[in-house]
Amino acid sequence: MVISSLVVETLPERTDAVARALEHVEGVEVHEAQGCKLVVTVEADSSRASHAVASSFIGIEGVTNVNLVYVNFEDETLGADGGAADATMDAAAAGAAGVPGAADEATG
Amino acid sequence: MDITRRSFVKATAVALASAAAAGTMSGMVGCSSAGSGGAASGETTKTVGVCRFCGCGCGVIVEAKGGKIVSVTGDPDNQSNKGLNCVKGYYLASVLYGADRLTTPLIRDDKSTKGTDGGLREATWDEALDLVAGKMRETWKADKSRLAFWGSGQQPIVEGYCTAKFWKAGLLSNNIDPNARLCMASAVVGFMNVFQTDEPAGCYADIDETDTFVTWGANMAEAHPMLYSRVMARMTNGKGVKHYDLTTLWTRTSANATKVLVFKPGSDLAIANAIANYLVTNDLYDHAFVADHLQFKQGTENIGNATEDTYDASEIGSKVDAVTGITFEEYAARLAPYTLEYAEELSGVPAADIKELADEFADKSRRMLSLWTMGVNQHNRGTWMNHCIYNIHLLMGRYARPGDGAFSLTGQPTACGTAREVGTFSHRLPADLLVAQEAHRRYTEAIWNLPNGYLDAIKKPGFHTIKIFRELSKGNIDFLWSAHNNWAVSLPNLTRFLGRGDKKGVMDAFICVSEVYPTLSTQYADVVLPAAMWVEREGQFGNAERRTAVFEKAAIDPPGEAKWDLWMLMEIAHRVLDGEQIGGEDAFDVLFGEWYDKQARDFKGDQREISRSVWEEYRTFSNPSLNPDAEAINKEAKLKMENKQLAPYDLYIENHGLTWPVREVDGQWLPTKWRFCDGKQEDGFDEYGVEMYGKHDLAGGVSFYKSAGAKPSVVFRPWEPPAELPDAEYPFVFCTGRLLEHWHTGSMSRRVAELDRALPEALLDMNPDDCASLGVSDGDMVRLTSRFGTCDIKVSTAGRTRPPAGLVFAPFFAEETLINLVVQDTYCPLSKEPDYKKTCVRIEKI
Numbered sequence: 044m045v046i047s048s049l050v051v052e053t054l055p056e057r058t059d060a061v062a063r064a065l066e067h068v069e070g071v072e073v074h075e076a077q078g079c080k081l082v083v084t085v086e087a088d089s090s091r092a093s094h095a096v097a098s099s100f101i102g103i104e105g106v107t108n109v110n111l112v113y114v115n116f117e118d119e120t121l122g123a124d125g126g127a128a129d130a131t132m133d134a135a136a137a138g139a140a141g142v143p144g145a146a147d148e149a150t151g
Numbered sequence: 152m153d154i155t156r157r158s159f160v161k162a163t164a165v166a167l168a169s170a171a172a173a174g175t176m177s178g179m180v181g182c183s184s185a186g187s188g189g190a191a192s193g194e195t196t197k198t199v200g201v202c203r204f205c206g207c208g209c210g211v212i213v214e215a216k217g218g219k220i221v222s223v224t225g226d227p228d229n230q231s232n233k234g235l236n237c238v239k240g241y242y243l244a245s246v247l248y249g250a251d252r253l254t255t256p257l258i259r260d261d262k263s264t265k266g267t268d269g270g271l272r273e274a275t276w277d278e279a280l281d282l283v284a285g286k287m288r289e290t291w292k293a294d295k296s297r298l299a300f301w302g303s304g305q306q307p308i309v310e311g312y313c314t315a316k317f318w319k320a321g322l323l324s325n326n327i328d329p330n331a332r333l334c335m336a337s338a339v340v341g342f343m344n345v346f347q348t349d350e351p352a353g354c355y356a357d358i359d360e361t362d363t364f365v366t367w368g369a370n371m372a373e374a375h376p377m378l379y380s381r382v383m384a385r386m387t388n389g390k391g392v393k394h395y396d397l398t399t400l401w402t403r404t405s406a407n408a409t410k411v412l413v414f415k416p417g418s419d420l421a422i423a424n425a426i427a428n429y430l431v432t433n434d435l436y437d438h439a440f441v442a443d444h445l446q447f448k449q450g451t452e453n454i455g456n457a458t459e460d461t462y463d464a465s466e467i468g469s470k471v472d473a474v475t476g477i478t479f480e481e482y483a484a485r486l487a488p489y490t491l492e493y494a495e496e497l498s499g500v501p502a503a504d505i506k507e508l509a510d511e512f513a514d515k516s517r518r519m520l521s522l523w524t525m526g527v528n529q530h531n532r533g534t535w536m537n538h539c540i541y542n543i544h545l546l547m548g549r550y551a552r553p554g555d556g557a558f559s560l561t562g563q564p565t566a567c568g569t570a571r572e573v574g575t576f577s578h579r580l581p582a583d584l585l586v587a588q589e590a591h592r593r594y595t596e597a598i599w600n601l602p603n604g605y606l607d608a609i610k611k612p613g614f615h616t617i618k619i620f621r622e623l624s625k626g627n628i629d630f631l632w633s634a635h636n637n638w639a640v641s642l643p644n645l646t647r648f649l650g651r652g653d654k655k656g657v658m659d660a661f662i663c664v665s666e667v668y669p670t671l672s673t674q675y676a677d678v679v680l681p682a683a684m685w686v687e688r689e690g691q692f693g694n695a696e697r698r699t700a701v702f703e704k705a706a707i708d709p710p711g712e713a714k715w716d717l718w719m720l721m722e723i724a725h726r727v728l729d730g731e732q733i734g735g736e737d738a739f740d741v742l743f744g745e746w747y748d749k750q751a752r753d754f755k756g757d758q759r760e761i762s763r764s765v766w767e768e769y770r771t772f773s774n775p776s777l778n779p780d781a782e783a784i785n786k787e788a789k790l791k792m793e794n795k796q797l798a799p800y801d802l803y804i805e806n807h808g809l810t811w812p813v814r815e816v817d818g819q820w821l822p823t824k825w826r827f828c829d830g831k832q833e834d835g836f837d838e839y840g841v842e843m844y845g846k847h848d849l850a851g852g853v854s855f856y857k858s859a860g861a862k863p864s865v866v867f868r869p870w871e872p873p874a875e876l877p878d879a880e881y882p883f884v885f886c887t888g889r890l891l892e893h894w895h896t897g898s899m900s901r902r903v904a905e906l907d908r909a910l911p912e913a914l915l916d917m918n919p920d921d922c923a924s925l926g927v928s929d930g931d932m933v934r935l936t937s938r939f940g941t942c943d944i945k946v947s948t949a950g951r952t953r954p955p956a957g958l959v960f961a962p963f964f965a966e967e968t969l970i971n972l973v974v975q976d977t978y979c980p981l982s983k984e985p986d987y988k989k990t991c992v993r994i995e996k997i
Contacts, residue, residue: 081172114240
């Protein structure tokens with residue numbers, strides 16, 4: 044379980060609406076409002092999932108900013124789950140594909 | 152995580168975010184600042200860090216347990232970000248743990264395997280270091296013009312300093328340049344020409360106080376997310392705060408702007424001059440500020456374009472830096488042709504919009520902050536455009552005052568700290584000093600304990616970045632060491648450097664690459680040295696607002712045999728300098744003997760002690776009283792070196808970063824937020840600098856004591872067209888840049904699965920009308936061809952940017968697309984920074 048907290052900034056007239064919208068997102072809790080700032084936690088299975096959830100906030104109407112304050116990933120084995128194993132494979136494959144492109148250019 | 156622990160962690164998370172929202176987070180994070188514990192320790196340790204990614208320089212607290220990082224918190228005591236991070240912070244730790252981290256030295260035995268993903272074999276450190284040092288020494292002894300080092304705005308300060316010292320004093324070579332040449336050089340030359348000091352007067356806090364933002368060629372929402380957060384917070388919370396976005400294409404930064412002024416590429420010069428002209432002809436400028444503070448100049452014009460190798464040495468190329476003094480009236484006369492209508496004609500921006508912005512500048516009841524990055528700097532007239540922005544701000548007395556300033560943003564975490572302040576450029580010495588100036592060399596010799604006149608051998612500047620790689624491509628570089636960068640993706644005109652003909656230069660040269668992950672550059676390396684990354688070691692960054700911050704080594708170790716870069720440097724330096732002498736003493740020991748025991752092959756202390764000791768030597772440059780010889784030269788040559796005063800090392804850790812100059816007042820070291828602005832040091836003003844060298848009670852309450860005659864220069868710079876204009880053969884302008892998820896060439900951020908998925912490939916953003924006329928639609932592959940090269944890329948009309956008809960955009964992170972095969976390597980003739988923003992191309996469906 045990855046637990047993180049964020050400060051979500053909103054347009055002044057949209058603070059309540061944003062808070063209601065956030066409460067509908069799985070794993071998200073809104074703890075308090077300070078003016079047009081909302082104190083939010085995200086609980087998700089991995090850093091990756093947490094990032095996906097937090098990144099989606101900017102799409103909520105009235106959200107002007109999403110700031111990450113704290114992220115705890117002590118349960119996560121970095122490099123396997125939240126880390127990069129599959130991305131690395133993707134990147135490596137992509138990289139390998141890129142090389143002939145450059146080489147073609149050399150002879151072209 | 153059990154339920155009790157989970158409740159505790161969640162309560163911690165809520166309390167921290169609540170305090171961050173209220174601005175009362177300081178004191179809650181509980182960082183020990185006690186240095187690192189053992190990696191095997193089961194204890195939880197917290198250390199002070201700085202984000203590894205962009206140029207914002209946000210502070211973080213890193214918590215480690217059992218040799219792994221377990222949490223990251225925004226650092227409330229770092230004034231650059233005050234506890235807040237952008238969502239990339241989720242992956243700060245993940246970037247350390249990519250599955251293909253380089254963990255052992257690698258050697259390529261067969262040069263014909265270069266450019267493939269094979270051919271590298273594992274080696275011992277001794278074998279790799281002997282090979283690198285042997286090749287370096289061989290080249291150095293034979294012809295030292297044929298060796299080069301390419302560094303980085305991501306190389307921490309202590310290593311940058313020692314590398315520069317090794318190259319300049321050890322090898323007596325100026326063939327050292329950083330990748331900051333590709334991003335900040337135009338800003339640097341702008342600063343030096345206008346203010347005779349390479350630094351912004353303002354700071355990030357200006358964002359919280361201004362009334363009108365003007366972004367010039369800057370996509371802050373993608374490239375500086377934390378600072379854009381502050382812009383948005385100010386827009387939301389301030390009354391009537393406005394934002395004018397000047398750009399060549401609609402970006403996410405345009406989304407919340409009050410007004411977006413989309414101009415034709417290169418016409419920003421005309422718009423800026425039209426604003427200045429409007430302010431002068433309508434007598435709206437600040438007369439008192441002009442009288443007290445400014446001098447006026449013009450320079451060499453019709454300077455052509457630095458596309459050919461022969462440009463720098465050509466008749467015009469050698470005159471580009473020349474300026475002459477003119478009167479205010481002559482300056483006004485030079486501006487006169489730049490009417491609002493003429494600017495509209497060149498830029499396509501309605502005259503009424505330019506007038507509105509000019510009126511905004513004229514309204515002294517409001518404060519105004521200009522912010523800019525690569526659109527201005529990566530420009531065939533990048534230095535000129537920096538001038539033009541300062542010209543407007545100086546005419547209006549809007550500079551160096553809280554909320555009222557012009558601020559050049561940086562792209563990399565320590566572009567300022569290492570590249571600029573340390574001086575890892577081909578023409579520089581530490582602390583703004585220049586190799587070409589005799590007094591500067593004498594001063595450096597005093598601090599480096601070199602014989603008088605020793606550095607006269609390097610009075611001629613070396614190769615700038617593009618020159619290094621052009622010479623490499625022509626077979627004129629035999630040895631290249633690149634560290635903390637990925638030139639095989641990031642250089643412009645890669646076709647020339649990697650793709651055209653037989654690539655003989657790159658294939659034949661001996662190339663050493665220090666890296667943390669395999670990249671396209673390691674595919675061209677003869678030796679790859681695996682480096683410790685970020686908080687696996689101690690390091691120091693200097694960000695855009697003059698803030699120096701230390702990231703402590705966390706209680707984790709680098710993987711496998713990866714090593715601290717400074718250790719690699721020492722091991723190579725003592726091999727290369729074996730048997731050499733400086734002033735009758737062992738050369739290595741003169742330069743590095745205080746820190747490194749070459750017999751024992753180890754440092755004479757732990758990383759904290761060595762960093763502190765190197766820092767103490769480095770900060771002598773800005774504290775001449777620490778060295779009597781340097782102090783005497785400083786006085787005699789009036790170098791005013793204490794103007795950039797740095798504090799003792801530990802203060803940076805205790806204070807979670809400090810903005811220089813840092814002044815010692817009654818035993819306290821106090822930072823400066825607003826440089827040249829008179830006021831109490833305790834409040835962040837430059838009290839002691841003004842007291843020491845400036846004057847009180849001048850217009851605007853500022854005193855530009857570092858400028859020649861205490862007067863910054865307003866230099867008239869005309870509009871001159873881009874190096875290429877669209878024509879029948881190449882009808883589109885191709886602009887390149889960065890998008891949020893990927894940091895530069897993606898060598899770190901593409902290892903993070905979510906970031907990679909969020910932006911898996913580089914797309915060509917196109918205007919729907921252009922797509923229609925070419926008969927292409929979203930997802931189609933097209934071939935992009937310029938005079939320089941070709942690449943294939945997928946079209947999108949739904950991307951993050953919305954280009955106007957005639958302009959296309961793609962990000963440069965993707966090595967499989969390699970858009971830099973297409974991009975011109977034409978550079979600003981003054982700064983030698985390439986123009987990545989306006990290569991003319993044709994687009995064909997494939």
